[in-house]
Every structure is written in structure tokens, then in C-alpha cells.
Amino acid sequence: MKIFDKINKNYHLKLPFVAYRKPNKNKVLGKFLKTDDLVFTSSFTESGFVFAPFDEQRNTILFLEKEAESLEEDYIESVNTTENFSFTENNSSKEEHIALVEKAIKQIENSDLKKIVVSRKEQLQLKEFDIIKIYQKLLDKYKTAFVYVWYHPKIGLWFGATPETLLEIKDNNFKTMSLAGTQPYKNEENVVWGNKEIEEQQLVTDFIENQIKDIAENIFIEKAKTVKAGTLLHLKSKVKGELSKSSSFISLIKALHPTPAVCGLPREKAKAFILQNENYTRSFYTGFLGEINKVDDQNSSHLFVNLRCMEVTNNIASIYVGGGITKDSIPLKEWQETISKTATMKNVLQ
Numbered sequence: 001m002k003i004f005d006k007i008n009k010n011y012h013l014k015l016p017f018v019a020y021r022k023p024n025k026n027k028v029l030g031k032f033l034k035t036d037d038l039v040f041t042s043s044f045t046e047s048g049f050v051f052a053p054f055d056e057q058r059n060t061i062l063f064l065e066k067e068a069e070s071l072e073e074d075y076i077e078s079v080n081t082t083e084n085f086s087f088t089e090n091n092s093s094k095e096e097h098i099a100l101v102e103k104a105i106k107q108i109e110n111s112d113l114k115k116i117v118v119s120r121k122e123q124l125q126l127k128e129f130d131i132i133k134i135y136q137k138l139l140d141k142y143k144t145a146f147v148y149v150w151y152h153p154k155i156g157l158w159f160g161a162t163p164e165t166l167l168e169i170k171d172n173n174f175k176t177m178s179l180a181g182t183q184p185y186k187n188e189e190n191v192v193w194g195n196k197e198i199e200e201q202q203l204v205t206d207f208i209e210n211q212i213k214d215i216a217e218n219i220f221i222e223k224a225k226t227v228k229a230g231t232l233l234h235l236k237s238k239v240k241g242e243l244s245k246s247s248s249f250i251s252l253i254k255a256l257h258p259t260p261a262v263c264g265l266p267r268e269k270a271k272a273f274i275l276q277n278e279n280y281t282r283s284f285y286t287g288f289l290g291e292i293n294k295v296d297d298q299n300s301s302h303l304f305v306n307l308r309c310m311e312v313t314n315n316i317a318s319i320y321v322g323g324g325i326t327k328d329s330i331p332l333k334e335w336q337e338t339i340s341k342t343a344t345m346k347n348v349l350q
């Protein structure tokens with residue numbers, strides 16, 4: 001495909017680009033830049049593609065629409081996915097993660113915190129690395145996800161296949177979702193959920209409702225349903241509404257990000273715990289990415305939460321995974337949940 005040649009070319013010339021396919025769509029879209037200038041946005045008023053970190057104190061990167069060459073092509077399923085990547089697994093940080101989960105549970109028991117999402121980074125040494133093969137495998141395997149590869153020579157190379165929409169907005173009509181609770185998919189989507197997962201997801205739904213109630217009208221929240229995301233199942237409620245005339249797109253982003261699906265409740269206290277206690281920097285994991293202010297589509301924007309993602313630097317893949325901790329969490333189960341979540345990316349590396 002032409003778009004893959006262009007990805008290869010830009011990557012080898014060290015020029016920024018993003019390629020992405022929206023959930024359940026066929027088209028792969030690409031934005032290819034001609035210089036390696038680093039452009040930031042804090043107003044979200046420009047037209048382009050944003051890549052935002054978890055911590056909003058850090059910069060959001062913008063690929064300006066007017067500076068980019070845009071390509072789009074229907075994806076033709078790859079026939080070349082049998083080739084193997086081999087990797088050596090680093091010694092896992094099981095004890096460290098379990099200790100972090102235990103600390104989060106204690107903090108919840110001894111404060112007004114209800115939920116904290118704690119995460120970790122797992123590093124794998126790749127024996128081979130081919131940007132196109134990895135991206136094709138992601139496209140082949142995760143048709144219901146937002147599947148992307150994003151590169152800037154001054155920032156890094158990221159891949160992801162995320163199940164979570166942060167915000168889709170056109171005119172004043174918007175959609176978002178409350179996604180939380182995880183169990184492995186075992187050929188059955190009709191499953192029973194435990195109280196911990198039901199409560200964990202309800203906390204996210206209540207937070208979203210509370211955050212948007214003063215800036216939106218006609219809010220409608222669907223009952224939670226089971227959804228499949230790769231080899232996992234989650235609980236999801238769709239949310240829609242109308243942004244009030246006096247409110248702005250950025251106020252909606254600020255109201256939603258970071259949701260308790262990636263941070264916790266109350267938000268600021270959970271964030272402080274995360275920044276103090278996770279012994280690595282999340283950078284763009286649990287941030288968000290996507291199109292903003294599309295001029296050819298009534299200024300619409302479509303943003304996704306950066307989950308099930310990895311960063312590749314010098315043949316080392318860093319896979320980022322986390323999970324929501326509540327008073328009812330069982331540390332060993334939370335560890336196993338992060339292992340299950342690494343499979344989304346590991347499946348395309350082997």
C-alpha cells in the first residue's frame with residue numbers, strides 16, 4: 001500500500017507522521033510532515049492531529065493539518081502475518097507492582113479515595129523490528145480498536161490499539177464512554193461480572209455524568225454492556241449529549257481527561273498518588289490522541305484514550321499497562337490483569 005511506503009520513507013528520513021484507522025472502519029489515514037519542527041497546543045483551537053500526555057502539565061503535540069500531506073487508503077488485509085518476531089523477556093516486576101497495588105489499597109482504606117489506576121511499563125528486547133509488519137499485524141488483529149502508529153523524531157515511536165473513545169464531537173453533539181472492569185475473553189461474551197468490576201465501572205460513569213452536567217444538555221447514559229477488546233472483555237456505557245452553547249470543546253476535554261478509567265477518584269488526589277508512587281513516567285500512555293477541528297467535516301473532533309500501547313526505542317518495546325484499584329482489589333489478580341493487558345501488544349511482536 002502507498003501509505004505503508006510513505007510510513008517507511010518518513011520513518012527512515014526521521015520525519016514525523018501518524019497513520020490510523022478508526023474502530024470498525026476500513027480506511028487507514030495518514031498525516032505526513034515535511035519538517036521535524038515540534039509544535040504544541042494548549043488551546044485545541046487549531047486543525048490537526050493531537051498527541052496528549054497523561055499529565056496535562058506536559059506538552060500536547062500537534063501535527064498541524066495545513067503542514068501535513070494527507071493520505072487515505074482502504075486497508076487490504078495482510079497475507080504476510082506468519083513471520084515471527086522473537087523477543088527476550090525482561091525479568092518481570094511482579095513484586096514491585098503488587099507492592100504498588102497494596103499501597104493503593106491502603107491509601108483508599110485510609111482516605112476519601114475510592115479508586116486509583118496504577119500502572120507499569122514492561123520492556124522487551126526485540127530481535128527484529130519492522131515498523132510496517134507491526135502496524136499491519138495490529139490492523140489485522142484489532143478491527144474494533146483505534147489502531148495507530150505515531151512518530152516524531154524528537155519524541156519517539158508509538159503504536160496502539162485502543163478500545164476507548166475519549167470524545168467524539170460534531171457541531172455540539174458529542175459522545176464519550178465509561179469503560180472499566182476487565183476479564184479475559186474465553187470464547188464467551190455473555191459473562192458474569194463481580195461486584196468489584198461493576199462498582200469500578202459505575203464510578204467512572206458517575207464521574208463523567210458529574211463532570212459534564214454543568215456544560216452539557218440532553219445527557220443520555222446507556223446501561224453498561226460487555227464489550228470485547230482483543231483478548232479481553234470490559235464493561236462499557238455509551239454516553240452522549242449536547243455541549244451547551246456557552247461551553248467550549250476544550251472545557252469538555254478538561255472535564256473528561258483524565259477519567260477514573262485511567263486516573264482515579266477524586267481525580268486530583270488519585271493523580272498525585274500516581275505521580276508520586278508509580279516508579280516510572282507514563283508519558284503518553286493514558287493520554288489521548290486524534291483529530292481535532294476537522295475543516296472538511298464541520299469542525300468535528302475524534303479523540304481516543306491511549307491504552308494498549310507501546311513505545312519502541314532502539315529495538316526495545318516498552319508496553320504500558322495498568323488497572324483500576326478499589327477497596328476490593330486482590331493484588332495478585334491485579335497483577336494478572338496487567339499481564340493479560342500486555343497480550344494486546346505482545347501478540348503483534350511474536
Ligand SMILES: C=C(O[C@H]1C=CC=C(C(=O)O)[C@@H]1O)C(=O)O
Pocket residue numbers: 117119179180181182234260261262307308320321322323324341
Ligand atoms: C488502564 C488500562 O485500562 C483501563 C481501561 C479499561 C479497563 C480498565 C480496568 O479494568 O482496570 C482500566 O481502567 C490499561 O489498559 O492500561
